[in-house]
Amino acid sequence: MSKVRQTYIKRLAKDLVDADSDRFSEEFEENKEELKDTEEFESKQLRNRVAGYIVRVVQNSRE
Numbered sequence: 001m002s003k004v005r006q007t008y009i010k011r012l013a014k015d016l017v018d019a020d021s022d023r024f025s026e027e028f029e030e031n032k033e034e035l036k037d038t039e040e041f042e043s044k045q046l047r048n049r050v051a052g053y054i055v056r057v058v059q060n061s062r063e
Helices: 007-019 028-036 044-062
Strands: none
Touching: 007 044, 028 044
């Protein structure tokens, strides 16, 4: 079974991709580096979760 992500993580990731889709890619490490500059994230764990879900959003948008 896959992990269930919380709604706020999904919403935040989708909003970030909708705002600037060229900024993100299908690589987790690249997305993580892009999100380091963003001040919205209080914790590293939240940033990593959003970066991981961004990978999924980008992959689904390109199919």
